[in-house]
Each structure stands twice: as C-alpha cells, then as structure tokens.
Amino acid sequence: MNFLLDIFFPKVCVKCGQQGLNICDECFRKIKIRKFQQCPHCRKQNADGKFCSDYCKKDYMFDQLIVCTDYRQIKSLIIKFKYKFTKDLISIFHNLLKVELKKCTKIITADTFVIPAPIHKTNYKKRGFNQALLLAKAITQIIPNTKLIDCLSEKESRGQQAKLDRSHRLKNIKNSIEIRPHPPLKNILLIDDIVTTGSTLNECSRVLKNTGAKHITAIVLARN
Ligand SMILES: [Zn+2]
Numbered sequence: 186m187n188f189l190l191d192i193f194f195p196k197v198c199v200k201c202g203q204q205g206l207n208i209c210d211e212c213f214r215k216i217k218i219r220k221f222q223q224c225p226h227c228r229k230q231n232a233d234g235k236f237c238s239d240y241c242k243k244d245y246m247f248d249q250l251i252v253c254t255d256y257r258q259i260k261s262l263i264i265k266f267k268y269k270f271t272k273d274l275i276s277i278f279h280n281l282l283k284v285e286l287k288k289c290t291k292i293i294t295a296d297t298f299v300i301p302a303p304i305h306k307t308n309y310k311k312r313g314f315n316q317a318l319l320l321a322k323a324i325t326q327i328i329p330n331t332k333l334i335d336c337l338s339e340k341e342s343r344g345q346q347a348k349l350d351r352s353h354r355l356k357n358i359k360n361s362i363e364i365r366p367h368p369p370l371k372n373i374l375l376i377d378d379i380v381t382t383g384s385t386l387n388e389c390s391r392v393l394k395n396t397g398a399k400h401i402t403a404i405v406l407a408r409n
C-alpha cells in the first residue's frame with residue numbers, strides 16, 4: 186500500500202522540493218523552535234507561557250499556553266498534514282514537540298491527563314483522523330507518566346470554525362463542546378495543532394474546569 190502511495194504521491198520536501206521525505210533534514214533543522222514563551226493575552230515574553238496579570242487572565246479558562254513554533258515556520262507542513270492525508274508527518278511534529286516540551290516537563294505531575302481538542306465531524310469525515318489526537322498521543326510518548334483521554338467532542342449542530350471571523354467564532358464555539366464520562370480530572374495538558382483566537386481552547390477549558398479540572402496547560406504546535 187505504501188509502495189502504491191509513493192508512486193502516485195511521491196514524497197517531496199514541502200520547503201525545497203527535494204524528493205524522498207515530506208521535509209528534508211536540512212529544511213527541518215531550519216524550523217525555528219521558540220526560545221521563549223509569551224503571555225497568551227498580551228504576548229509579553231516570559232519563560233512558561235503563563236499570564237502576566239489578572240487583567241490578562243480574565244477572559245481565559247486555561248492557565249498556561251506553550252507554543253512550539255510560529256505558524257509561518259511550518260505553514261506548508263501543517264497544510265499537508267491536515268488536508269493532504271499525510272498522517273506520517275506526525276513523526277516530524279513529534280520531533281518538534283520534543284524539543285519544546287523537554288523544557289516544561291518540570292510542571293508535569295503524576296496525575297496529569299493529556300486531552301486532545303475535538304475535531305469537527307465534517308473535517309473528520311474528510312481527513313479520517315483528528316490531528317490533535319495524533320499530537321496528544323505523541324505527547325504521552327514524550328512525557329512519562331501522562332495518560333491520554335479523548336473525552337471531548339463537538340456537538341453535531343455546530344458550524345465550521347475556519348469559515349468564520351473572530352466575533353462569529355466566539356459565538357459559534359460557545360456551548361458547543363461536550364464531555365464524555367472520564368476519571369477525576371486535576372492537571373490537564375490540552376492539545377491542539379494551531380491556536381488562532383484561542384476560542385476553541387478556551388471553550389474546551391471551560392468544560393474541563395466545570396467538571397473539576399484544576400490546572401490546564403494548553404500546548405499547541407504553532408500560533409498564528
Ligand atoms: Zn528541503
């Protein structure tokens with residue numbers, strides 16, 4: 186099967202076009218991993234992605250945001266990853282995550298759960314996988330003692346986020362996330378691929394905190 190896929194969709198580096206891999210080693214090394222984090226609201230630099238004041242925190246339900254890289258650094262990879270069914274790109278992201286997450290493993294306690302942000306059903310039908318779930322699995326391999334639970338889902342009725350502007354996104358996402366039965370939640374790593382307005386992460390966090398979560402660290406590959 187892979188053999189046939191390679192004939193019809195030969196792997197080429199998304200950055201330089203060289204054949205063989207989805208991104209060649211040289212281009213991969215050029216992706217800049219963030220050397221610092223930011224306050225999720227005002228984007229002031231800091232070491233751990235926490236909010237710098239109560240003022241900055243007031244509209245957010247998560248407590249911390251860890252961003253691996255900037256969106257423009259990996260835009261072409263993300264597009265391939267999400268829309269061209271190249272599930273094997275997960276190994277590239279695995280490496281990216283590994284570099285950044287090593288720095289924040291200190292904050293991980295033994296009762297930490299890794300939870301992927303849910304995917305819209307229409308997108309799931311198109312892609313056949315939830316990219317956040319794949320990333321979440323990668324994280325459980327990178328950080329010891331974490332357990333994956335895929336307990337969030339989107340209600341059927343919701344429209345697709347990507348097609349909306351900011352104010353409509355905020356309205357659309359409100360009350361759109363459901364939670365399935367789960368063990369008691371305390372420390373959470375909430376995973377998504379890209380954060381834009383943060384509205385999805387925020388709504389997931391609201392639902393998780395309503396069911397007992399104490400501390401939520403959102404981890405994303407890239408920020409737009
Ligand atoms: Zn290349």
Ligand SMILES: [Zn+2]
Pocket residue numbers: 224225226227228229236237238241
């Ligand atoms: Zn701030």
